[in-house]
Amino acid sequence: MSSVELHHLLTAQQMAQFVTNGFLVLDQLVPQELNEAILADQKKWLNAGYNFWKTSSSLQQAFDLPQVKGAIQSFVGVNPGYDHSYLHIVKPHHLDAQAWHADSIIDVRPFAFDIQAFYFTHDTPAEMGPTLVLPGSHLRKVNTGSIERYKNIIGQRQLVARAGTIAFLHHAIWHCAQPNFTDTTRYVFKLRLRPGQEQRGLFNTEGYNSPEVASIIEHGYQDWQGNEGRLEHVQRAKLWRYVTGDNTIDFSFEGALTRMSIH
Structure with missing residues (x-):
């Protein structure tokens, strides 16, 4: 994948939101003409599943747009590895919900992450059942279905989307x-990519140490985190050091990373 111009990369504030929440929603990133062409392919190839990525030339065009490539490059670099993809289809009046889970079974990497792009070709309101995510859960690694016993969790959020929206998810986020x-079938295309290089300084790092960025990370507490909220704050600060490539930046709770000389 060729590199894009700087203005197509994610901003420091957008990356800080991703680091804090574990996902970033980019509204109406793909133009409507392409959405309609890809939706037509989705309706035509209902059983495409894992092969839809290779089947739809219109889909390839969408992910070759500079604004889409820029987001991907900001997360996983210019030569990401293809992990898998799938065309998810939920029929009308399908009333079963999926159990909470995280997609990564075993991950030995302390900070690196795969990215999952959820692309909505059509408007997807809450009643149509878009994916439910738990903000901030990506930093609590779990073994896939070990969280199935949970039901509604305070702070959960549905990825309600307009046509052309792509939500980029950290591979470890809890979702269902x-x-x-x-009365309408719901479609969402999911693409998972592995980093092709160390994920340090891949986005537009201008202002990465600004008060605005610090505020995003410092105020990323979620009610569901309970007593561990400050520990989660430290984890966010560690991940921010990693993605910025600056091992001295410290947005941790009470400057813990500096005080304890953690690198």
Whole structure:
């Protein structure tokens, strides 16, 4: 994948939101003409599943747009590795919800992450069952279905989307599909990519140490984190050091990374 111009990369504030929440939603990133062409392919090849990525030339065009390539490059570099993809289809009035889970079974990397792009070709309101995510959960690694016993969790958020929206998810975020209460089939295409290089300084790092960015990370507490909220704050600060490539930046709780000389 060729490199894009600087203005197509994610900003420091956008990356800080991703580091804090474990996902970043980029609204209406793909133009409507392409959305409609890809949606037509989705309706035509209902059983494409893992092969839809290679089947739809329109889909390839969407992911070759500079604004889409720029987001991907900001997360996983210019030569990411293809892990897998899938065309998820939920029929009308399919009222079963998926159990909470995280997609990564074993991950020995302390900071590196795969990225998962969830692309919505059509408007997807809450009643259509877009994916439910738990903000901030990506830093609590779990073994896939070990969290299935949980039901509703305070702070959970559905990825309600307009056509052309792509939500970029950290591979370890807790998530689950929701029931489709409408008369219309719901489609979402998922693409998972591995980093092709060390994920340090890949985004537009201008202002990465600004008060605005610090505020995003320092105020990223979630009610579900409970007593561990300050520990989660430290984890966010560690991940921020990694993605910025600056081992001295310290947005941790009470400057813990500096005080304890953690590198």
